[in-house]
Amino acid sequence: MSGKRVLGVGAHPDDLEILCGGTLAKFAKKGYSVVMGHLCRGDKGHFEIESEELAKIRSREAARAAREIGARSVGLGFNDLELYADEKSRKAVVDLIREAKPDIIITHSPNDYMPDHVATSKLVFDASFSATLPNFVTERPAHPVMPAIFYADTLAGIDFQPTDYVDVTDCWQKKVRMLSKHESQLAWLKKHDNIDIIEFVEVVARFRGQQCGVRYAEAFRLCQAWPRIRPCRLLP
Ligand SMILES: [Zn+2]
Numbered sequence: 001m002s003g004k005r006v007l008g009v010g011a012h013p014d015d016l017e018i019l020c021g022g023t024l025a026k027f028a029k030k031g032y033s034v035v036m037g038h039l040c041r042g043d044k045g046h047f048e049i050e051s052e053e054l055a056k057i058r059s060r061e062a063a064r065a066a067r068e069i070g071a072r073s074v075g076l077g078f079n080d081l082e083l084y085a086d087e088k089s090r091k092a093v094v095d096l097i098r099e100a101k102p103d104i105i106i107t108h109s110p111n112d113y114m115p116d117h118v119a120t121s122k123l124v125f126d127a128s129f130s131a132t133l134p135n136f137v138t139e140r141p142a143h144p145v146m147p148a149i150f151y152a153d154t155l156a157g158i159d160f161q162p163t164d165y166v167d168v169t170d171c172w173q174k175k176v177r178m179l180s181k182h183e184s185q186l187a188w189l190k191k192h193d194n195i196d197i198i199e200f201v202e203v204v205a206r207f208r209g210q211q212c213g214v215r216y217a218e219a220f221r222l223c224q225a226w227p228r229i230r231p232c233r234l235l236p
Helices: 015-029 051-067 087-100 115-130 169-180 183-193 197-212
Strands: 005-010 033-040 072-078 104-107 148-152 164-167 217-222
Touching (some): 005 015, 015 104, 015 148, 015 169, 015 197, 015 217, 033 087, 033 115, 087 115, 104 115, 115 148, 164 197, 169 197, 183 197
Parallel strands (some): 005 033, 005 104, 104 148
Antiparallel strands (some): 148 217
16 A cells, blocks of 8 residues: 545545546555545436435445445435535535545536536535644544645536546546446436436547547646645646
C-alpha cells in the first residue's frame, strides 16, 4: 500500500463508475486506499421497482462494483432528489471524510446536470474544509488534511474544460466491469434516457482520449482554492 487515500463522492451509486471508474481503478492498482461514497440511495432510478427495494438493490450493486477494485463502498442514505447542502447533510459528509481520511477527493463538477450532483459538489467542498476543524463537532475526530479536490467530468462532457486527464486505456475493461454491476441502471437508463450507458461512457472516454493522445481518458478539473493546491501531479 502507498499509504495514500482517495475518496470518491458521487451523488448516486453508479456515478463514480461512470465518471471516474477508470481513475479509481488506477489509484487502487497503485496501492491507494480507495473509498467510493454515494450520498443518495438511488431510490428513484426505476420504473417498476419501488424505492425501498430499489435502494437495497443499488447498495448491493455499488458494493459489487467497488469490490472489483478492492475499494469500499459507503452510502449515506439520503433519498434521491431530497439532498440539499444543509447542516444535516454537511455533517454527514464531514463524517464520511473524517472516516475515509483522504489526501484526494474526486466529486461532481459544480455545474453538472442535475440537483443531487450539484448539491454533492457543494457539500464536498464545504465539508472538506469543516472536516479539518476540531471544534466542528461531529461523531468523528477532525481529519487534519485539507484534501485536494478534483471535479470529475460532467455528464457527456457538457460545459466542462478539463485541467487534467488520466489515461485509463489499460483499465478500460475494469471500468466496464464496474459499471456493468449496476444492472438495474443499465435497463433504467435505456428506458428513461434512451442511452446505452456503456456506449455512452465509451464515447466520452474516446473523446477525452483524443484530446490527450491516448485511446481512453477520463477528464478532471482541479478545484483551485487555497490551501488545496499541490506543486506536483496527484492523479495517476
Ligand atoms: Zn447521479
